[in-house]
Amino acid sequence: MTMMVLLPPAWRILRATAPLTIRLQKQFSQSFNIVTEEQEGDGKLGIDGPGPGILYPNHIPTNTMQKLLLSAGSAVMSLYDPYRHDMIAVLGETTGVLALRSLREKMRNDPEGIQILQERPRICMSNVDIQKFRELPDGVFGREYARFLDINNVTPDTRMPVKFVDDEELAYVAQRYREVHDLMHTLLGMPTNMLGEVVVKWFEAVQTGLPMCLLGAVFGPLRLSTKRKKKLIQLVPWAVQSGRNARCVLNFYYEKRWEQSVESLREEIGILPLPSIKV
Numbered sequence: 530m531t532m533m534v535l536l537p538p539a540w541r542i543l544r545a546t547a548p549l550t551i552r553l554q555k556q557f558s559q560s561f562n563i564v565t566e567e568q569e570g571d572g573k574l575g576i577d578g579p580g581p582g583i584l585y586p587n588h589i590p591t592n593t594m595q596k597l598l599l600s601a602g603s604a605v606m607s608l609y610d611p612y613r614h615d616m617i618a619v620l621g622e623t624t625g626v627l628a629l630r631s632l633r634e635k636m637r638n639d640p641e642g643i644q645i646l647q648e649r650p651r652i653c654m655s656n657v658d659i660q661k662f663r664e665l666p667d668g669v670f671g672r673e674y675a676r677f678l679d680i681n682n683v684t685p686d687t688r689m690p691v692k693f694v695d696d697e698e699l700a701y702v703a704q705r706y707r708e709v710h711d712l713m714h715t716l717l718g719m720p721t722n723m724l725g726e727v728v729v730k731w732f733e734a735v736q737t738g739l740p741m742c743l744l745g746a747v748f749g750p751l752r753l754s755t756k757r758k759k760k761l762i763q764l765v766p767w768a769v770q771s772g773r774n775a776r777c778v779l780n781f782y783y784e785k786r787w788e789q790s791v792e793s794l795r796e797e798i799g800i801l802p803l804p805s806i807k808v
Contacts, residue, residue, distance in 0.1 A: 584697045587690040596623045599693065607741070608748050615689055621741040622693040622703060628738040629699045635777040636702065642780035649701055650784050652708040654686050662787065670794055671787030674715045681721045683711065705779055706737060712783055716795055717768070718803045723749060724757045725808050728764045735772025760806055767804050775799035 582590050600623040606616035636642030662675035688707045694700040719725035727749035734742035750761055775798050
């Protein structure tokens with residue numbers, strides 16, 4: 530009841546910050562002449578910063594007040610339009626530092642995870658051969674990933690580059706999480722419609738602890754039809770239990786597993802058998 534009383538005023542206050550968030554993002558990008566397209570070469574997030582105060586390509590340094598404004602505005606825009614991936618990205622970067630540190634520690638304490646941190650692989654069009662994936666047998670991870678991309682009309686380059694994380698290694702962890710998101714859709718058997726996104730967000734919220742994942746998991750259902758809400762009630766317990774049961778999904782070098790079967794990879798990660806519910 531308290532939540533319902535407080536929500537309307539808070540919504541009005543936060544909604545007013547949303548246009549400022551977009552303006553701030555544009556102004557920062559122009560001020561630092563940030564290149565938002567994927568960098569040429571191997572696509573790796575470099576260690577050497579391109580200039581004073583800039584820790585990595587696309588980095589936009591911000592102070593505490595700027596982060597608060599960006600967080601508030603992006604939160605509202607994410608709730609208003611869950612398909613605004615740019616706003617969801619900003620929210621994750623400005624509110625998820627503690628969660629990113631925890632994820633980094635999990636990677637540092639895992640042999641495969643530390644190899645990923647050292648080698649900095651990237652999942653982008655310049656590094657993956659989608660056509661080759663399409664030629665793999667059905668049920669193979671690379672084939673099913675390519676099928677997911679084709680059906681949902683997306684590419685590995687759809688994801689926004691990290692900008693507002695003020696730590697170079699944490700920025701890579703955030704970028705890695707962002708780039709494996711579509712792989713989670715593939716492994717969880719979830720499409721990119723709102724129901725599928727909410728289910729994946731529940732899994733990721735348990736796995737990562739990122740505030741933006743929890744926000745999407747809690748508020749995403751508000752946009753679902755009654756029929757899909759009933760399906761969600763059945764799917765959320767599975768997603769949460771799978772998230773708890775699974776190893777950290779950032780500790781898998783997916784680039785070396787394209788020819789592994791989806792079923793064996795699910796078992797290795799710890800994802801529970803998929804429910805027989807059409808999403």
